[in-house]
Amino acid sequence: MKLRPKLALTLVAVVVPVLVLFTLFRIHGERRDFQERIANRISARIEARPPKRCLRRPERFHHRMRRGFEVFAYGADYRSVHPEAPPLTDDVVEALEAGDDTVSDTMWRNPRHAGVTVVRSPWPDSDCALLAVYWPERAGAQPGRIAKNVATQAVVAFVVLLITALLAAGPMVRRIRRLTDAIEEAGGPDYRVDVETDSNDEIGELARAFNVAGERVRQTVDQLEARDRALTEYIANTTHDLAIPLTVLQHRLRKLQKQLADDTKSAELADASMEEAHYIASLISNMGAAARLDRTGEELTLHECDLAETVERVAARHEPLAEQKAIELNWAAPPDGLPIECDSTLVEQALSNFVQNALQYNTAGGHVSIVLDAVDDGFELRVLDDGPGVPDELLDKLTERSFRMDDSRTRQPGGQGFGLSIARRVCDLHGWRLELRNREEGGMEVVVKG
Amino acid sequence: MTHKILLIEDDFALGDELFESLDEEGFEVTWIKDGSEAYFEPVEEFDLVVLDLMLPGKHGFDVLKKYRTESDVPVIILTARRETHDKLRGFELGGDDFMTKPFLPEELLARIRARLRRPVMRREADRELGPLSIDFDTRKVEVDGEPVELTAVEFEVLAALARRPGMALSRRQLVERALPEESEGTERTLDVHVSRIRKKLGEAGKLVQTVWGIGYKLAEDGS
Numbered sequence: 001m002k003l004r005p006k007l008a009l010t011l012v013a014v015v016v017p018v019l020v021l022f023t024l025f026r027i028h029g030e031r032r033d034f035q036e037r038i039a040n041r042i043s044a045r046i047e048a049r050p051p052k053r054c055l056r057r058p059e060r061f062h063h064r065m066r067r068g069f070e071v072f073a074y075g076a077d078y079r080s081v082h083p084e085a086p087p088l089t090d091d092v093v094e095a096l097e098a099g100d101d102t103v104s105d106t107m108w109r110n111p112r113h114a115g116v117t118v119v120r121s122p123w124p125d126s127d128c129a130l131l132a133v134y135w136p137e138r139a140g141a142q143p144g145r146i147a148k149n150v151a152t153q154a155v156v157a158f159v160v161l162l163i164t165a166l167l168a169a170g171p172m173v174r175r176i177r178r179l180t181d182a183i184e185e186a187g188g189p190d191y192r193v194d195v196e197t198d199s200n201d202e203i204g205e206l207a208r209a210f211n212v213a214g215e216r217v218r219q220t221v222d223q224l225e226a227r228d229r230a231l232t233e234y235i236a237n238t239t240h241d242l243a244i245p246l247t248v249l250q251h252r253l254r255k256l257q258k259q260l261a262d263d264t265k266s267a268e269l270a271d272a273s274m275e276e277a278h279y280i281a282s283l284i285s286n287m288g289a290a291a292r293l294d295r296t297g298e299e300l301t302l303h304e305c306d307l308a309e310t311v312e313r314v315a316a317r318h319e320p321l322a323e324q325k326a327i328e329l330n331w332a333a334p335p336d337g338l339p340i341e342c343d344s345t346l347v348e349q350a351l352s353n354f355v356q357n358a359l360q361y362n363t364a365g366g367h368v369s370i371v372l373d374a375v376d377d378g379f380e381l382r383v384l385d386d387g388p389g390v391p392d393e394l395l396d397k398l399t400e401r402s403f404r405m406d407d408s409r410t411r412q413p414g415g416q417g418f419g420l421s422i423a424r425r426v427c428d429l430h431g432w433r434l435e436l437r438n439r440e441e442g443g444m445e446v447v448v449k450g
Numbered sequence: 451m452t453h454k455i456l457l458i459e460d461d462f463a464l465g466d467e468l469f470e471s472l473d474e475e476g477f478e479v480t481w482i483k484d485g486s487e488a489y490f491e492p493v494e495e496f497d498l499v500v501l502d503l504m505l506p507g508k509h510g511f512d513v514l515k516k517y518r519t520e521s522d523v524p525v526i527i528l529t530a531r532r533e534t535h536d537k538l539r540g541f542e543l544g545g546d547d548f549m550t551k552p553f554l555p556e557e558l559l560a561r562i563r564a565r566l567r568r569p570v571m572r573r574e575a576d577r578e579l580g581p582l583s584i585d586f587d588t589r590k591v592e593v594d595g596e597p598v599e600l601t602a603v604e605f606e607v608l609a610a611l612a613r614r615p616g617m618a619l620s621r622r623q624l625v626e627r628a629l630p631e632e633s634e635g636t637e638r639t640l641d642v643h644v645s646r647i648r649k650k651l652g653e654a655g656k657l658v659q660t661v662w663g664i665g666y667k668l669a670e671d672g673s
Contacts, residue, residue, distance in 0.1 A: 236531065240504070243530035243551035244461050251467035251555050281552040288532035301534035316561075320554045332618040332664045345534040345550075369663030373622045384663045 003173050004166055011165055015158060023154040030146045032106050032114060035135035039117035042069055043102060043133045050121045050131065058082070058127035068136030073128040074118075081127045088132065092118055096130070113137060175203050183210055191217045228294075235291035239284050246284065250277045254320075271324055278321050282356050286419050289349040293425050300429050305344040307379055308333035311372045314351045318359060326364035329355075333372040338379055340450065342430055350426040353419035354383040354446045362387035362443075378450050386443035395436050399424035453497040453566055457481045458488045458513065459528065460505050464551075468500065471555040472562075488513045494521045498565055500558070501545075502528045503536070511543055518544040524565040526558070577612045579668065582654040584612045593654045603629060604647050607640070608668075611658065616670035618661040640665075 001009075042065060054061040054073045059081040063071035072085035078093050088096075095103040096118065106115035113134040121128050175196060182193035191214030196207035253274045260267040315331040322329035351370070358368040362385050371382045390398060399420045420436075427434040432450035439445045455477045459465035465481055472479045480496070482488045485508030493499065499517065503510035514525060527540045530551040537548055547561050577584045581594045589605050591598045600608065606628035610619060619627075621637040629640060644666055648655035657669045 236533075239532065240530040240551075244464050247552040248461075248463040248467050250552055251464075251471065254555055255470075277552075284552065285532065285550070292532060301538065303534070303538055317553070317557055319560075320556050328662060330618050330661045330664050332620040332623065332661070334623060335614055335617070335619075343534045345532055345537055349532070367662035369661070371620045371664050373620055375622075386662070 003176070004169055007165055007169050008162060011162055015161060019154050019158055023150055027147045027150045030150060034146065035114050036104055036106075036117065038067070039069065039104065039115065039133045039135050040102070042071075043117045043119040043131070046071065046131050046133070047102075047119045047121075050123075050128070054121075054128040054131070055123060055126055061128065065133075068138060070113075070134045070136070072132050072134070073121075074130040074132060075127040076124060076129040078130070085132075086113070086134070088118065088130075089116070092116060111137070172203070175199075179203060179207055182207075186210075186214065190214070232291045232294070235287055239288040239291075242280075242284050246277065246281055250274070250281065253277055257324075274324060275321070282352070282419065285349055285352065286422055289346060289422050289426075290418070292346070293422065293429075300343040300346070302341050302343055304339060305342055305347075307338040307340050307342070307347070307381070308335075308372060309337065310344060310348050310351060311370050311381070314348060314355055315370055317352065318355050322359055322368065325359060325362070327359055327362050327366045327368055329359070329368050329370075331370040331372075334374050338372060338374055340379065343426075346426045347430070350423035350448075351381070351383070353423045357419060358383055358385035358387065358444065358446075361385070375449070381448040381450075382445060384439060384443060384445040386439075386441070389438040389442060389444050390436075392438060395438070398436055399434070452476060452478045454478045454480070454495065455562070456488075456491060456493065456496040456499045458485075458500065458505065458510070459483065459502040460485075461502075467555070468558070471559065472500075475559055477562075485509065485513060489516055492520075493517045493523055496523055498562060499523055499525045500528060500562070501525055503531070503540075504529075511539060514540070514543045514545060526561055526565060577615065579612070579615055579657060579670065580654065582651065582657055584609065586612075591651075593651055598650050598652075600647065600650060604643055604650070607643050608647055608658070611666060611668040615668050618664045618667040621665040624665055 051061070051063060051071075058073050058075075061071075061073045062082055062084065065071065072080050072082055074080045074085070074088060078088050078096070080087075089105055089107065092103050092105045095105075102117065102119050104115065104117040107113055114137045115135040117133045117135070118130050119133075121131050123129060179193065179196050182195045186193050192211055193207055193214075196203050197211060198204065199207070253270060257267065257270045257274060260270050311331050311333045315329060319329055355368065355370060362368060366386050368383070368385045371380075371384070373380045373382075424434055427448055427450075430450060432448050435447040435449075437445055437447070455472055457465065457468055457472065457479055459468060459481070460483050462483070465483060469479050469481050480491075482491060483506075485505030487507065488501075488505065489508050489512065501510050501514060505513070510527065514527070517523065517525065524546045525544065526547045526549060527545045528549050528551060529536060529540075532550065540548060546565055549558055549561060577586075583592045584590075586609060589609075591600055591605065591608065607624060610624055610627045621640055625637060625640050629643075644658060648658050651658070659667050659669050661667050
């Protein structure tokens with residue numbers, strides 16, 4: 001519920017009962033005043049011209065007047081000889097004893113009379129020494145008489161109050177909205193608002209509290225980013241430092257392989273070493289890519305590049321390994337090239353991972369093919385092999401970061417899991433669709449559509 | 451003709467390996483280990499430069515910038531940093547190709563050969579492949595001097611393959627390039643066309659090779 005309706009509702013809930021009570025009380029009071037005024041007028045008249053017939057038969061004197069006012073006579077002992085006359089109240093008697101000439105008293109909870117006004121007559125020693133005018137309960141109760149005015153006042157007062165409250169809430173609501181907008185916009189790098197911070201009321205306190213909290217968030221984020229940067233930097237440097245000796249190792253192994261061509265056993269050993277070196281190389285490449293992908297807030301570095309050329313490069317890079325494993329590695333790409341916008345380093349890495357993966361699980365005599373086709377406004381890139389494939393239920397999991405096949409051959413995160421999860425991330429970042437499926441003829445097919 | 455290659459690499463072991471493999475390939479290699487020394491090398495004397503980026507004395511980019519003011523010699527940049535920024539900067543400064551460490555010697559040699567070959571644009575000349583000869587202009591195909599009658603579609607398929615001997619073309623590319631659009635050109639019909647071509651070429655038919663998972667290629671030699 002918004003602030004304004006809430007305020008209005010609260011006002012109604014609290015003010016209306018109070019106002020109703022207050023109004024009833026006032027109506028009652030006004031009525032008493034009205035009755036007293038009339039009674040005073042009557043008593044003044046009686047005082048000026050006392051009814052002599054009282055003296056004649058005081059025990060029968062009961063004067064009924066218009067509007068229900070009644071007059072009874074009382075003796076100096078404050079008692080009436082008329083049997084129906086109500087006794088005078090203690091307050092009245094007390095005031096008369098004190099010497100007052102005219103005494104009025106309201107009577108609460110009296111079913112017949114709302115009050116009484118007593119005056120002295122010119123015959124102090126008779127049974128008509130005091131003349132009491134009793135106010136009728138219903139005088140002034142006629143519809144509209146007093147209640148209407150009072151109730152109208154109360155309603156007007158309430159409406160004015162409500163409008164005032166809502167008007168007063170207006171600027172506050174606007175300020176809070178402004179602050180909310182500012183906070184929503186402050187989600188960026190600094191978590192800070194500049195509005196309301198100088199106000200010395202609760203809204204100002206809220207704005208300042210937000211800035212204090214924002215400062216803490218910022219510090220934490222800064223620390224995390226610094227750590228992230230340090231880690232990324234470390235990985236980048238490490239991959240750099242590892243890459244050089246590894247290149248040397250690969251080159252030397254290559255030479256060794258050639259020299260050992262005639263010595264079958266040693267050649268096998270060299271081949272195995274070469275494969276390990278290859279694997280380490282793919283790990284290092286992926287480590288660098290992973291560090292880049294994990295860097296907080298890192299965007300792709302998009303630029304114009306030829307996907308056909310990337311395919312050629314990746315094929316060339318894996319040709320030696322394929323040859324060594326006696327796997328036929330083929331590729332095809334549109335002869336005129338296929339220019340796209342992409343982060344070529346990451347795309348090359350992703351494609352390498354697909355090819356590496358296909359080669360890794362294939363055996364001598366197998367095939368791996370990379371096919372790039374121009375399709376409509378985009379491209380379709382496929383890497384297919386006739387290796388063992390992957391159980392269908394594991395296909396979706398294959399590109400999950402933490403996934404590793406439960407197989408002794410797959411100790412390598414560079415093969416399944418790690419490499420493929422990087423490839424998946426690269427595809428996602430480029431907005432390409434990646435699909436892994438088992439081919440009907442056996443083996444796996446990776447399809448990237450962009 | 452012996453190509454002269456300028457190798458700039460500060461790591462001794464790696465430089466030594468590169469030097470040896472280039473030397474073995476018959477290139478005339480000059481190896482420089484220092485950035486500032488490389489900076490003043492008369493680059494116009496070389497046919498190709500292999501340039502490492504992280505160099506003592508002067509950064510590879512500075513060296514490349516200087517070279518580009520003097521010459522258009524192809525430069526292959528070696529780097530171990532997997533940053534696209536670096537790569538873009540390298541291309542901006544006039545680098546021609548990139549090798550990311552680690553790499554195998556074959557890979558570098560392949561890139562070098564590709565670069566040295568590149569300026570010579572291959573023209574769409576007649577193709578002679580073993581017993582097979584194709585004249586693109588007159589659309590005539592001969593095997594051992596004997597003319598072979600091919601349909602228009604069959605010639606297009608063969609020509610598409612013959613334009614890039616040794617390179618595979620995917621079925622989809624072949625369908626798009628060679629099969630007439632109005633006929634329902636499917637990959638099945640392509641296979642039928644290819645088997646007819648093979649039959650018509652007779653002995654030369656085995657040059658049209660199936661490439662697993664891709665499509666077809668025309669073998670560069672008779673093998």
